[in-house]
Amino acid sequence: MIAIGGNRLTAGDFFKVLYEGEQVQLQPQALETVKANYDFLRAYSKDKIIYGINTGLGPMAQYKISEEDQRQLQYNLIRSHASGSGEPFSEDLARATMLARLNGLMQGSSGIHSEAMELLTLLLNRNISACIFQRGGVGASGDLVQLAHLALNLIGEGEVWYKGKLTSTREVFAAEKISPLQIHLREGLSLMNGTSAMTGVGIVNLIHAKKLLNISVKLSAITNELMKSFDDHFSLELNAVKHHRGQQQVAAAMQKFLGDSKLVRKRPEHLYHRKIEEAVFTDKVQEYYSLRCVPQILGPVYDTLLNTEKVLEDEVNSVNDNPIIDHRREMVYHGGNFHGDYVALEMDKLKTVVTKLCMLSERQLNYLLNDKLNQRLPPFINLGRLGLNFGMQGMQFTATSTTAENQTLSYPMYLHSISNNNDNQDIVSMGCNAALITRKVIDNTFDVLAIQCISLMQAIDYLKCHARLASSTHKLYDEIRAIMPAFVEDEPKYHALQKVKQHLINRSSSLVIS
Template sequence: MIQVGGTKLSLKDFEEILLYKKPIALDKAAIERVQASFDFLKQFSNHKLIYGINTGFGPMAQYKVSDDNILQLQYNLIRSHSSGGGTVLNPLLGRAVMIARLNNHLQGYSGVHLELVELMTAMINADLVPCIYEHGGVGASGDLVQLAHLALGVIGEGEVWYQGQLMPAAQGFELAGLKPLQVHIREGLSLINGTSAMTGVGLLNIIRAHKLVDWSVTLSAITNELMEVYDDHFSHELNIVKHHKGQNYIAAAFRDVLAGSQMIRSRSEHLYNPENIQHDVFEDKVQEYYSLRCVTQVLGPVYDALVQAENTVVNELNSVNDNPVVDVANQNIFHGGNFHGDYVSFEMDKLKIAITKLTMLSERQLNYFLNSRLNQKFPPFVNLGVLGFNFGMQGIQFTATSTTAENQTLSFPMYVHSIPNNNDNQDIVSMGFNAAQLTKKVIDNAYEVVAIQAMTLLQAVDYLECQEKMSPKTKAVYDALRNIFPKFVEDSPLYKSLAKVRTWLEANAPATIYG
């Protein structure tokens, strides 16, 4: 069981709760902070005008609300802003949003009743997840529409996912043995006013991107191995003189994956040996194409961008991101804009650009193997059948090319795409949730392209019959993937195989295959 609210949640903690459904429990100190915050807000708000307690919201804040209506005000806020469009987020994404929102409340600056954090904890443990729609949030006042749908489910209205099944909220609460929330003071505003939707989706993007980078390193290594490249471009000596952590991380990973390979060649042995250079023209390229030779320089910045995104979005996960901030220590309530999603929006834009570049690298390596005039080693489209009669990987290359092109278009940043709204109260916004959702789409697409590359490499290994010359780690990947996608010679539809390979890559990290 993971204690939440005591120390900062790490990405690993978040992953354990989200993907592996490890139960959570509230930290004792966090419970005390939440209670103290609620007690202070209740006392402090008497005979004062405080935004969201006894006023309207946004540009309607100049209107005072009578004491008789302050609880109904919170329900009105939730219901009126539950106005999302597009598709419903899958329950995994909804669960990610819930975890992020709970962790915000546990900081003890929200003035919510203890019942809220206890209920959200119970809902996460029971896998009871409100339905959240993808369209609506502009990312300042936070993810208002997405989080309003979260709040709607918490008060027992709308629809929920219960253990993966979609149903009316009342039915889901009954099956889970839970009771919906009754608002006390400002639970409505505190639920919907923050960055937890973009943060939850952003963290899942980062988890998936880490695995994607690992697969890109592994498949790039196999690509180089099958082409019997020279080893200096991923050597420690060449890369260490470039002072970037990402490049040297990728180079070290590359060397690790290829350790023990009998196919990688030494430049010193082959080209620096006078006995081997008695020709004026060499069939082998002295230097490989950039998509093979420059992997550390291409994936290095991708890795660095991913690390930066992780640090920033984990900071956001552990931050107070609603408004106003109920500060017990200073005995005051501070109004501002901690709900603004620029930090997450900017990192998601940078991450999707990085993953698009990864996709482009994969597509170029794929094209290199499919074009016999480039590689001068494999039949066209790595066709193991009869040329002209069979087609090998020819058809599926179109899917990789078009998907890569889509990623390139999707990489236009949301961060610089602010549109004023809300009677111009929100005159500059982050579009953070849109940025996180587009990054998710880019990552989805990247897995598709990488899966096609993996399928092609398997066919190439079988053409060369070089399995026993591969490194132990690349051979383990080959064996595992061949259980998913068997060798083919005669043409058959590949779309189901593509779906299987992609699903498998998403579910398995290379390190678990190496043993």
Template sequence: MKITIGNDHLTLEDFKKILFEDANIEIGNKAAKRVEKCYNFLEDFTKNKLIYGINTGFGPMAQYRIEEEEQTQLQYNLIRSHTTGMGNPISPVFVKSLMVARLNTLLKGYSGVHPELVELLCEYINNDVLPVIYEHGSVGASGDLVQLSHLALSLIGEGKVTDLKGNIQNTQHVIEELGLEPFRIRLREALALMNGTSAMTGVGIVNAIHAQNLMNWSILASAMIVELVESFDDHYSYELNAVKLHEGQAFVAKKMRSVLKDSTLVRSRREHHYEKKVTVNVLKEKMQEYYSIRCVPQILGPIHDTIEQVINVLIAEVNSVNDNPIVDAEREDVYHGGNFHGDYVSLEMDKLKTAITKLSMLSERQLNYLLNDKLNQILPPFVNLGKLGFNLGMQGAQFVATSTVAENQTLSFPMYVHSIPNNNDNQDIVSMGSNAALLASKVIENTFQILAVEFLTIIQAVDYLGFEDKLSSCSKRVYQQLRELVPVFSNDSIMYPKIGAVKEYLYNTTIDITSKGCKMESTVETNAEFEMEVECCPV
């Protein structure tokens, strides 16, 4: 599979194919011509003119003019001086995403880079030559200077790179094996690589892809709980949800109806309460479920809408020109400004992590309902399939979910409003967009762990109630796939491999809920370590 980039806007589906389906990329002819035209114009335009970052210093030192014989070295100085990243290396898939984002920006033909730079960057992406980039360093104002400097460092043949499996090697050794030459800077390629929002945007796009998947898994978990409690069907009905005019609520309710359409466990309100005369004064069954079951469309609906808004902003950003200055070959001019500022991405990442935190809170409340026999009145305490008092069931697993939700709530403090002036007060108001994106990724990772505890509890509950053959076809399929990873257990055994195996399954399996049913596709092989540990544990 090959995707042409640069001629048209990149889409989220393009990113999914490049990042998770091993699609290669190629540079479109129109884009290549734009890059060449822009470079040729800038090379001529800079003669006898003062252009920021070519014959001046950077940031607050821009008042210093740089002699022609020092201009190339200036670019190398910029790269090496800013490779100050600290903390943990960010995930290789994030790095690949930010590289695609940066390449797409350069291909707009407003950056004045030499054509060989975009060609080399394309080769790096296709061969998974991914620079080691660290989590700490960007304030997201003059772009992601520190993180993107590590990208630039690898393109000049220095520093270290990794592949998608996390194997770290010296850049020079890797590119020599591939027959590639380090890039030789001509005009302003260092500044063009570093002075943009591609790190925060690349991380954000991966976040959005995972967030979409979390949404679908949360809808499915909610639907399965509806089945477990043999709930009435009206709270997710078209009629009820259509009179509240929010797209996300209607979306969630529709997905729930798709999952539950062939379930034999859900009860009709009309059949049980309207067509039959109820004579008892005190109902044994609940008239309405707890909010974590009954209000799922209203809770997940705004989360869906937030994710869609995040995607729209990210795709606009990734298809924008976001460095400085802007080199306009058509108008034969160079414009100085602030397109590198990351406020758009920062705000959306804060919205996303807040929304996903709420999703994790819903999951934790649903989990608590299943584990508390006094609430559900149909399951043993902690869905314990062994001897009560002697065995503990899912009791220990609840602590993981509860504590992780608490961490999500703390991480949801916004970065967008946490500006700290720096750079001799040249950058006097900043976005912190890269921090926001990375914190959002942590919240997303945490939430997959929380959902893993919930799903493990759900399938244990299915077995206790003997409901496997009564589940909807979608629920039954997921139940069976999870049971292949974690067989039913009643005796106590080591729990973390079970939770880990379910988390890996959810994280690496894309679920699509349609009117025709549920489609599930794995993006990577199942984690063999978790598989092995589950097999060796007594159950």
């Protein structure tokens, strides 16, 4: 069980809930705090003007709401803002949003009835996931539209993911004997007025970006190995004098991966400890940058992932709605903790470094496929007849096109504010947009890495170097060849590409970052 409330929820906890079937449990002491917070707000708000309880919302906050209309106000808020469009969140994104919202509310400063947390917990544990649409949120009063769809499901309306398909919430609740959430005081506003959609999507992005980094380091290492690169550019001695943690970690990972390779060369043996007579060297003195500068290129990716993890975990463990209910000081504070700039900026940084990782992969792929550059492999690593067969030529177009798309998608959403809501929300974060675009960039990059991986396997078969490979390289070779045998004749590759891509996504082993 993952305990919710009191303990700091981590990206690792999200992984366990989303991908390993771990269940969640509300900490009793934290739940008591939630109840005390709600009881205080109910009593405190009777003779005072408290936003979202006895006032209208947004630019209509100047309108007083009578006591008999206050519950209806919350239902109206949920139903009116359940207006998203586009594709629904995949189930992992929906569940990540639910878990993020649950954890934020369990901080005990949102004035919400405990019934909402208990229902969210029940749905998570029974694998009933909210139907949340991608388009709609601007990330300023939180993810209003996305979280309105979550709230709509909690009150028993709309559709939910159930047994792999979208089904009427009413039908699912009836089948599972679940009672919909009742509005007590401000459940609509408390559920909607937060950053949980962008943060939940962001944490899923982080999980997959870590996988991309690990895969990229491995494929970069194999590329160096097959090209018989010198090992000094990922040596401890060279990288220790550059004081960046990420660079040193990537270099150390490449050393570890290639530790027992018989292909990687040591510079002294070839260029230092023998007399060189030729005027033009047959050996390259230094490799191309896409091979030689891997620690310097992927190091910033590593460092960015560490910072992204800290920002997202800070956000998911925060009270990120408005107003903030402080029952200990007996005060209600109005402000903007729902503003998503922290997450939006971090997602833009994440997609930028993932795009750079993708560009590195595409350049390494180009090196492998261009015989004039590598001088070791046939054009397009063609194992058939040159001229008649095409090898990896078709797949390279896909990699190039996909990399170009990532470059375009990497324009920052953080700088894309548009005033709306009668200019009440006059500067916004676009945080959920940023997170969803980052997800697209990550998915694209898995395609490019899968193509690079297939190319490397073809190169191994052409070079017939299996006995000299590092044991780590041999292990990956065996895994990929179990999915996609070596090919000589031309045939459609799109099914095999998706199988290799899925294998890379599902691999849980880590090398650089866990």
